[in-house]
Amino acid sequence: MALTSTDDEHDPEGQTTAVDRSRTEALLAGAERHLVDLDAAERRLEDGDYGICEVCGRPIPRARLEVRPTARTCVDHAA
Numbered sequence: 001m002a003l004t005s006t007d008d009e010h011d012p013e014g015q016t017t018a019v020d021r022s023r024t025e026a027l028l029a030g031a032e033r034h035l036v037d038l039d040a041a042e043r044r045l046e047d048g049d050y051g052i053c054e055v056c057g058r059p060i061p062r063a064r065l066e067v068r069p070t071a072r073t074c075v076d077h078a079a
């Protein structure tokens, strides 16, 4: 996800500051969660559970892990 807020300053709605702020907060929250996810992924790697869907126990497709290395579920069980 890329930050594309450069043109928002000309937004006639005048809501840009609030929007940008909530977007930034969402990004920060996502980054924090990502760190937790990375931690969990590392643990699963050590336990040998990495790449296994938490819901159905089947292997998560490699293509999905390449896009989302911290995925805990297969595509079918993604939240």
Ligand SMILES: [Zn+2]
Pocket (backbone or CB within 6 Å): 053, 054, 055, 056, 057, 058, 073, 074, 075, 076, 077
């Ligand atoms: Zn699954």
